[in-house]
Amino acid sequence: MLPAPFIITILIIGLIIFASFFMVKQQTAAIIERFGKFNAIRHSGLKLKIPFVDRVAGRLSLKIQQLDVIVETKTLDDVFVKLKVSVQYKVITEKVYDAFYKLDYPHEQITSYVFDVVRAEVPKMKLDDVFVKKDDIAIAVKTELNDAMLDYGFDIIRTLVTDIDPDPQVKIAMNRINAADREKTAAQYEGDAQRILIVEKAKAEAESKRLQGQGIADQRREIARGLEESVDVLNRVGINSQEASALIVVTQHYDTLQAIGSETNSNLILLPNSPQAGSQMLNDMVASFTASNQIGEAMKNQKEKKKDA
Incomplete structure (x- = not known):
């Protein structure tokens, strides 16, 4: 069995060796002080220091860090607004000493500057400009x-x-304004659509009436041409123009009655509608034509007498 002093000596040596080494993680800097005074900066890996003389005063991460700062301020149009500003920063490798010894609370320092800048810039802008110029x-x-x-x-x-x-009250008001603007735009589009429909309908009706009038004109032109041909045919067989016109009218009258009679759902009534209506119509027309010819002949004779006088 080993003597107690030997065991104690081994333990002391092991403790000294253990205290002489330390590890520094990747992307980390360790600050070494000797008797309370800055001595060196150690980076990642297994490092050596003098036990009981040197000590690791602190460690700084060299990674990029993020600090979120929420600032409440007022805009130019007197609207209170909260801005969340995210600051991404890191310790400069060559300035680890300054970062460790010159500043105790970097987060508070960064927060103070963020508050100062935001409260200096935002009150110069209206609320809408804050959204537009957030990058500025x-x-x-x-x-x-x-x-x-x-x-x-x-x-x-x-x-x-x-x-x-x-x-929150401002957001509700903004939503109402946006909704009203969208309803206004929708109403304008609907009005434009209705106006286009009315204009196109009017154009269609105008074109329909134009074509309808043209059709009626063509129909009447053809009827007149047919009547003229019919009168010529009747004149060639010894029937004069008056009698031919009367005959054509009577024929069209009976054709019309026949066409109306063939319609089962027709509610049209012709007055007078007696069996003697056709004959009476013919007699009236012949009498009218005869009187018209007599008046024409009398006026012609009167004009000739005036000329002879």
Whole structure:
């Protein structure tokens, strides 16, 4: 069995060896102090220090970190709004000493600068401009932070305005305005559509009436041509123009009656409608034609007498 002093000596040596080595993780910097004074900076790997003389005063991450800052401020049109600004930053490798010794609370320092810049920029803008120019706000924050934090060993990688949250009553009012604008636009489109339908319907009706009138004109022209041919045929067999016209009218009268009679659902009534109607119509027409010819002949004779006188 080993003597107790030997065992104690081995334990002390093991403790000294154990205290002489330490590990530093990747993307991390360890600050070594000797008797309370800065001595060295150690980066990733297995490192050696003098036990009981040197100590690891602290460790700083060299990774990119993000700090979210929520700032409440007022816009130019007196609307209170909350902005969420995300600041991405990291410790500069060459300035680990400044980052560790010059600044105790970097988060609070960055937050203070974000508050200062946002509350200086947003009150110059209206609410709508805040949404449109949020990138300008982010750039202003990044510029101010870079100038201020570079001396402390921090590099500002990027700043982003990730959220803009107006007062709830303002959001309700904005939604109502947007809804009203959309309803107005929809009403305008509906009115335009109705106007187009009315115009096109009017054009269609006008074209229909034009074609209808043209058809009626063509129909009457053909009827007149047919009547003229019918009168010529009757004249060739010894029937004069008056009698031929009367005969054609009577024939059309009976054709019309026949056509009406063939319609089962017709409600048309012709007055007079007696069996003697055709004969009476013929006699009236012959008498009218005879009287017309007599008047014409009398007027012609009167004009000739005036000329002879």
